[in-house]
Amino acid sequence: MAAANQRASGMRGAANGAKASSSGTRLQVVDDEQRFSDELPEYMEHRWGLADAGFDYNVVAVFGSQSTGKSTLLNRLFGTKFDVMDEGNRQQTTRGIWGDRGSDAMPVLILDVEGTDGRERGENQDFERKSALFSLAIAEVLIVNMWETMVGLYNGANMGLLKTVMEVNLQLFGGRREGRTLLHFVIRDHVSPTPLESLAATLRKDMDRIWAGLSRPAGLDDAQLGDYFDLKFSSLPHKLLQPERFEQAALVLRRQFTDHGSRDYVFRAGYKRGVPADGFAHYARAVWEKVVSNKDLDLPTQQELLAQYRCDEIAAAALGPFREALEPLRPRVGAGEIVDGLGKAARGARAQALGSFDEQAARYHAGVYERKRAAFVQTLDGELHSLALNQVKNALSWAGERFAGESHKALEAAAAAAGAEGGEVAAEHSFSAVVGGVRQRVAAWFGAVVADLEIEDAAWTLGPEIKHMNAMLDAATDKLRAAEMDRALEQLRQGAQDTLGETIGEQLGSPGAAMWASVMGGFDAASARADAQLQRRMDLAEVRDAAQRRQLEQRLHRGVWEDAVAALREETTDQMVLLKLRGALEERFRYDDAGLPRVWRPSDDIDAQFGQARAAAQALLPLLTKIDTSASRVLPDPIAAGAGSFFPAGFAAERSLALISGSRARELAKRFGREADALYLEAKRAMVTTQNHVPAWVLVLLVVLGWNEAMVILFNPLYLVLVAMLGGAAAVLHQLRLWGPVLRAVNGMLSMANDHVHELLVEAVHRTEPVAAQGPGSAAGAPARRAARRVRAAEDIELEPLGSSGLAGGSASGSGSGSASGSGSSSSLRLQDGTDPQ
Numbered sequence: 001m002a003a004a005n006q007r008a009s010g011m012r013g014a015a016n017g018a019k020a021s022s023s024g025t026r027l028q029v030v031d032d033e034q035r036f037s038d039e040l041p042e043y044m045e046h047r048w049g050l051a052d053a054g055f056d057y058n059v060v061a062v063f064g065s066q067s068t069g070k071s072t073l074l075n076r077l078f079g080t081k082f083d084v085m086d087e088g089n090r091q092q093t094t095r096g097i098w099g100d101r102g103s104d105a106m107p108v109l110i111l112d113v114e115g116t117d118g119r120e121r122g123e124n125q126d127f128e129r130k131s132a133l134f135s136l137a138i139a140e141v142l143i144v145n146m147w148e149t150m151v152g153l154y155n156g157a158n159m160g161l162l163k164t165v166m167e168v169n170l171q172l173f174g175g176r177r178e179g180r181t182l183l184h185f186v187i188r189d190h191v192s193p194t195p196l197e198s199l200a201a202t203l204r205k206d207m208d209r210i211w212a213g214l215s216r217p218a219g220l221d222d223a224q225l226g227d228y229f230d231l232k233f234s235s236l237p238h239k240l241l242q243p244e245r246f247e248q249a250a251l252v253l254r255r256q257f258t259d260h261g262s263r264d265y266v267f268r269a270g271y272k273r274g275v276p277a278d279g280f281a282h283y284a285r286a287v288w289e290k291v292v293s294n295k296d297l298d299l300p301t302q303q304e305l306l307a308q309y310r311c312d313e314i315a316a317a318a319l320g321p322f323r324e325a326l327e328p329l330r331p332r333v334g335a336g337e338i339v340d341g342l343g344k345a346a347r348g349a350r351a352q353a354l355g356s357f358d359e360q361a362a363r364y365h366a367g368v369y370e371r372k373r374a375a376f377v378q379t380l381d382g383e384l385h386s387l388a389l390n391q392v393k394n395a396l397s398w399a400g401e402r403f404a405g406e407s408h409k410a411l412e413a414a415a416a417a418a419g420a421e422g423g424e425v426a427a428e429h430s431f432s433a434v435v436g437g438v439r440q441r442v443a444a445w446f447g448a449v450v451a452d453l454e455i456e457d458a459a460w461t462l463g464p465e466i467k468h469m470n471a472m473l474d475a476a477t478d479k480l481r482a483a484e485m486d487r488a489l490e491q492l493r494q495g496a497q498d499t500l501g502e503t504i505g506e507q508l509g510s511p512g513a514a515m516w517a518s519v520m521g522g523f524d525a526a527s528a529r530a531d532a533q534l535q536r537r538m539d540l541a542e543v544r545d546a547a548q549r550r551q552l553e554q555r556l557h558r559g560v561w562e563d564a565v566a567a568l569r570e571e572t573t574d575q576m577v578l579l580k581l582r583g584a585l586e587e588r589f590r591y592d593d594a595g596l597p598r599v600w601r602p603s604d605d606i607d608a609q610f611g612q613a614r615a616a617a618q619a620l621l622p623l624l625t626k627i628d629t630s631a632s633r634v635l636p637d638p639i640a641a642g643a644g645s646f647f648p649a650g651f652a653a654e655r656s657l658a659l660i661s662g663s664r665a666r667e668l669a670k671r672f673g674r675e676a677d678a679l680y681l682e683a684k685r686a687m688v689t690t691q692n693h694v695p696a697w698v699l700v701l702l703v704v705l706g707w708n709e710a711m712v713i714l715f716n717p718l719y720l721v722l723v724a725m726l727g728g729a730a731a732v733l734h735q736l737r738l739w740g741p742v743l744r745a746v747n748g749m750l751s752m753a754n755d756h757v758h759e760l761l762v763e764a765v766h767r768t769e770p771v772a773a774q775g776p777g778s779a780a781g782a783p784a785r786r787a788a789r790r791v792r793a794a795e796d797i798e799l800e801p802l803g804s805s806g807l808a809g810g811s812a813s814g815s816g817s818g819s820a821s822g823s824g825s826s827s828s829l830r831l832q833d834g835t836d837p838q
């Protein structure tokens with residue numbers, strides 16, 4: 001077995017040089033090259049199942065010379081399987097420090113320590129001191145194993161080593177160490193008649209002597225051995241010579257380690273190191289490293305270090321499930337969802353994590369635990385705060401949308417209700433009532449979301465988010481109010497436009513001197529009504545700021561004014577103005593005072609009538625060129641914009657008055673003149689047509705006188721054929737619609753003939769001029785003047801086009817001379833029969 005153990009000792013762990021046994025549950029905690037095993041935590045947890053034992057476990061170590069049956073004793077007491085030296089090959093069996101758990105679920109961690117005085121180590125006592133010091137520091141019970149024959153010996157009983165170890169122990173772990181250590185002396189091969197008490201007394205004296213001779217650190221001068229150690233003594237018979245008694249005594253001794261009820265039960269509460277099982281591995285390593293480095297070590301400080309380490313470990317372990325619990329919720333919140341029950345889940349995960357932390361970490365150094373707990377809480381709450389803020393952000397966004405959406409709907413419903421009530425907004429449909437109601441609902445919903453996320457003892461609160469939400473709702477309300485006022489302005493403006501448009505259409509439809517007074521009266525009434533309604537709408541919408549109210553009033557006034565101006569401009573387009581002027585002209589010229597259409601007779605003074613009617617129509621044009629606001633009681637006089645004015649600053653109030661520019665007015669006057677001329681000619685034609693009507697008796701006379709000629713034609717084949725041909729040609733022309741070109745050709749021929757006659761006449765007049773010069777009263781002069789008038793008339797009649805500007809100027813004088821009195825007027829009349837209308 002020793003060989004096997006050697007082989008085991010010879011193996012080097014890849015990580016730390018220490019190794020586990022190839023069989024069983026033993027672990028070489030410290031190898032013979034003083035390296036501490038990395039596997040101890042794993043053994044504590046899985047192989048030995050001690051990690052969850054809390055404080056309910058014990059640590060036992062053994063101290064003694066090499067090959068004094070230490071492993072044999074431990075195996076008997078705890079059912080372990082530490083290697084025991086082969087009888088036939090006496091050499092060191094245990095190298096380094098081995099650990100194992102007691103059998104039968106005994107919650108005892110046993111450390112089998114390499115024996116002292118080993119041949120293999122020689123003079124080098126370094127390891128045996130360190131291992132002894134380590135055992136003394138971490139074990140509650142240190143079994144000091146020795147042969148009976150060693151009792152009383154100083155070196156043989158390892159008293160020298162024990163002294164050194166106790167001395168260093170005092171220096172390293174002195175002062176404030178917690179828990180004493182039981183030094184359990186087990187005397188082997190007790191075969192002499194010397195009673196155990198006697199042997200114990202000897203050893204106790206040796207211990208006192210050692211203690212007295214210790215060099216103590218400052219402050220520990222009065223420290224007693226009993227302050228640090230309890231001493232207990234047992235003996236066992238010779239294993240080889242008295243095997244049965246040995247086994248029985250070993251069983252009795254075992255009960256001292258297993259029987260809680262036994263009076264000799266060795267594990268007392270006072271020996272506890274205060275290290276929970278799950279922190280033991282770390283603690284043991286820290287002690288070993290301190291022992292190896294031999295630096296100053298304060299055990300409570302070490303416990304603090306341990307506590308820090310363990311608390312961090314526990315916190316990290318508790319953080320895992322905490323994050324796992326919240327992990328599915330994070331992406332949902334990140335995607336903008338408002339996760340139902342997030343607060344509950346968060347609080348649950350937090351409580352679980354803290355509970356788990358408290359359960360394990362509370363066993364450690366109180367100060368460290370409190371600090372670490374606070375840090376852990378901070379970590380948890382930090383993550384929860386971030387999650388909560390994201391949820392609140394989503395809720396905020398949703399609250400904003402919901403507020404805007406519901407408010408819009410409610411306002412539209414209110415507007416519809418107001419429409420049904422004839423535009424009057426009832427208080428319950430007012431902006432403040434409608435939006436206030438929605439806001440209350442949204443705020444309550446948001447408050448519930450926030451309340452769900454609050455954590456009672458968290459360092460943060462979501463109060464600022466409520467403020468944020470209120471600010472957001474304030475801003476959204478302002479926006480809605482502005483939109484509501486825009487809508488109100490639009491409605492009021494529309495209402496004003498409807499009534500005012502009617503007045504404007506009516507007044508400008510038949511313009512007159514009182515037109516502007518009526519229009520302005522309508523404008524004043526519409527403005528005042530709209531203003532009164534605006535005041536009410538502003539009150540209902542809680543627009544309280546005076547400047548804001550003034551601004552809205554000005555916007556309304558400007559809007560109503562602009563609509564009025566737009567309507568006026570529509571009424572004063574070129575077409576409309578010409579229509580109005582023509583209408584005015586026709587009304588006076590074509591209709592009589594009774595409103596009946598005139599039928600012109602030769603006796604009528606058509607020129608005078610025309611002149612008066614045209615003058616009256618032309619007088620309307622200046623009236624339409626500019627809005628006359630002088631009759632308005634509402635509009636400022638002079639009309640202006642700016643602070644305190646009816647119109648907002650920047651509005652070109654004065655310019656808005658102009659309807660028709662000067663150049664446009666002149667152009668319109670020309671066009672109207674031409675249209676008037678056409679009307680005049682039409683009237684003239686109508687009179688000529690009346691005048692040229694062929695009387696019935698002429699027709700009768702024509703039939704009577706032409707009877708013979710008709711008979712001649714009828715009964716003369718030549719004439720008949722000729723008439724038939726002419727009739728056929730006329731029918732063809734009519735069918736082919738060629739009368740137009742034919743008539744134009746005839747006209748051309750007539751025109752040429754006319755020119756020729758004209759020349760002849762002029763020539764004849766020139767030849768008769770000397771006769772006419774004899775005096776106006778001469779008989780020969782009268783036909784010549786008539787001929788001359790005919791010539792001038794003929795000249796005038798030929799001039800085209802009809803109705804040039806000369807008519808507007810010349811004829812406006814109302815001279816009554818038919819064709820503008822020939823005073824340079826280009827207005828002419830071509831009569832098909834070539835006669836002068838006068």
Ligand SMILES: Nc1nc2c(ncn2[C@@H]2O[C@H](COP(=O)(O)OP(=O)(O)OP(=O)(O)O)[C@@H](O)[C@H]2O)c(=O)[nH]1
Nearest residue numbers: 066067068069070071072084085092093094115239
């Ligand atoms: N005489 C005697 N021999 C014993 C007793 N117990 C064990 N032995 C023998 O002593 C030898 C050494 O026993 P171990 O248990 O290996 O001793 P150890 O102290 O563990 O040895 P190391 O681990 O090498 O220091 C073995 O051969 C045992 O059989 C005992 O009580 N009396």
